[in-house]
Amino acid sequence: MSSLSLPKDRIRIALLEGIHPRAVEVFNENGYHNVQAVKSSRSGDALTELLADVHFLGIRSRTQLTADVLAAAPRLNAVGCFCIGTNQVDLSAACELGIPVFNAPFSNTRSVAELVLAEMIMLVRGIPQRNAAAHRGEWAKSAENSYEVRGKTLAIIGYGHIGTQLGVLAEGLGMKVIFHDIVTKLPLGNAAAASSLHDALGAADVVSLHVPQTPQTENLMDAAALGAMKHGSWLLNASRGNVVDIDALAASLESGHILGAAIDVFPTEPKGNDQPFESPLQKFDNVILTPHIGGSTAEAQINIAEEVSSKLVRYSDNGSTLSAVNFPEVTLPDHSGRHRIMHIHRNEPGVLRQVNKVFAEGNVNVAAQYLQTHNNVGYVVMDIETTDVKDLLARLKSIDGTLKSRVLY
Ligand code: NAI
Numbered sequence: 332m333s334s335l336s337l338p339k340d341r342i343r344i345a346l347l348e349g350i351h352p353r354a355v356e357v358f359n360e361n362g363y364h365n366v367q368a369v370k371s372s373r374s375g376d377a378l379t380e381l382l383a384d385v386h387f388l389g390i391r392s393r394t395q396l397t398a399d400v401l402a403a404a405p406r407l408n409a410v411g412c413f414c415i416g417t418n419q420v421d422l423s424a425a426c427e428l429g430i431p432v433f434n435a436p437f438s439n440t441r442s443v444a445e446l447v448l449a450e451m452i453m454l455v456r457g458i459p460q461r462n463a464a465a466h467r468g469e470w471a472k473s474a475e476n477s478y479e480v481r482g483k484t485l486a487i488i489g490y491g492h493i494g495t496q497l498g499v500l501a502e503g504l505g506m507k508v509i510f511h512d513i514v515t516k517l518p519l520g521n522a523a524a525a526s527s528l529h530d531a532l533g534a535a536d537v538v539s540l541h542v543p544q545t546p547q548t549e550n551l552m553d554a555a556a557l558g559a560m561k562h563g564s565w566l567l568n569a570s571r572g573n574v575v576d577i578d579a580l581a582a583s584l585e586s587g588h589i590l591g592a593a594i595d596v597f598p599t600e601p602k603g604n605d606q607p608f609e610s611p612l613q614k615f616d617n618v619i620l621t622p623h624i625g626g627s628t629a630e631a632q633i634n635i636a637e638e639v640s641s642k643l644v645r646y647s648d649n650g651s652t653l654s655a656v657n658f659p660e661v662t663l664p665d666h667s668g669r670h671r672i673m674h675i676h677r678n679e680p681g682v683l684r685q686v687n688k689v690f691a692e693g694n695v696n697v698a699a700q701y702l703q704t705h706n707n708v709g710y711v712v713m714d715i716e717t718t719d720v721k722d723l724l725a726r727l728k729s730i731d732g733t734l735k736s737r738v739l740y
Pocket of ligand 1 (some may be wrong): 415420436439440443488489490491492493494511512513514541542543544545546547548569570571595596622624625629
């Protein structure tokens with residue numbers, strides 16, 4: 332059990348893995364100056380040592396926060412993953428220790444949409460093969476299979492954050508936009524929902540995939556789905572690597588059914604830039620291959636730094652856990668003029684009764700109470716009117732099942 336009822340200058344924040352400096356600025360702007368930012372990751376003893384007295388930790392994808400590492404971090408109050416994925420953190424262990432984990436799932440939406448838009452124009456114009464030929468010293472000047480995107484139909488499969496942005500941008504180019512999603516979605520602009528995946532595939536000149544990785548989307552674009560696409564159409568995948576059956580796509584490109592493709596994500600990707608990359612698609616000049624950089628831009632890095640650091644500041648300042656990936660989500664108003672007590676506990680019968688008993692016995696007026704639970708953990712926030720908050724906090728901490736408790740003055 333631990334608490335975080337400290338003045339801001341004693342709240343220690345460590346940022347690893349070269350997180351964009353905008354994160355430090357956001358902490359500083361909000362009064363947090365005890366921030367240590369380093370370029371490298373930490374592991375083993377070095378990580379445990381660092382975590383001995385860190386209150387907030389920012390990482391990217393390389394720092395592994397296992398259950399053991401988290402258990403050895405007595406003061407850790409929240410983790411910010413300054414990236415999209417959170418696989419590097421044992422999320423349920425963190426939750427059971429009362430540690431919310433935040434990330435930035437949509438900070439690079441625009442970057443992906445722009446890349447896809449640019450690649451789509453290149454594909455439809457037949458540029459990749461002409462570019463490859465020119466690099467080899469060949470002159471391929473012709474208008475064959477070279478088109479404008481204006482007036483063409485784009486099918487967006489997965490009409491979420493990226494899909495909707497892409498749709499708006501594509502309409503700006505004069506494209507007709509249709510989409511398929513498993514959830515009923517409000518169409519933006521003049522976009523229209525297709526009645527099924529196959530209808531969308533069959534009606535489109537260009538198909539772009541923006542679905543998440545789920546059991547349903549694994550090999551969504553298999554030989555049958557590729558066959559349902561119009562003869563002479565184009566496919567783009569900047570979603571997840573296993574959404575497209577790459578061998579089936581290679582066969583479809585070989586036969587000329589698919590006229591070109593742009594692929595950013597692969598079923599197996601090299602672990603680092605020093606590893607080789609192999610794909611059956613490498614032999615096709617009419618395929619744009621990019622190393623999973625759909626979301627990799629300077630702007631996305633800044634957005635991620637701002638989004639995650641703001642979430643950590645908000646959690647520290649007012650207790651809000653909105654969009655935590657592993658934790659009860661509570662959105663809280665300001666608590667001006669009142670003390671706010673946060674109590675994180677095991678979600679077991681009787682704990683909340685004891686919490687309320689502490690207030691009743693202390694004759695403390697509770698002005699507002701917010702409660703959420705997530706799996707085995709409960710998070711209750713109370714705005715109270717009392718002068719002896721220290722005694723109250725001590726009594727709350729002694730309740731069996733308490734994981735963390737803190738007060739905001
Ligand atoms: P999102 O969650 O906002 O949208 C996904 C949409 O797909 C949702 O509307 C959902 O209802 C829909 N969907 C789910 N299963 C479906 C199915 N079986 N058929 C049709 N629609 C389905 O996600 P967002 O942010 O738009 O991201 C989309 C994809 O892009 C994700 O896979 C994400 O991992 C990937 N991504 C790739 C990046 C890159 O660097 N290439 C960067 C960022 C995201």
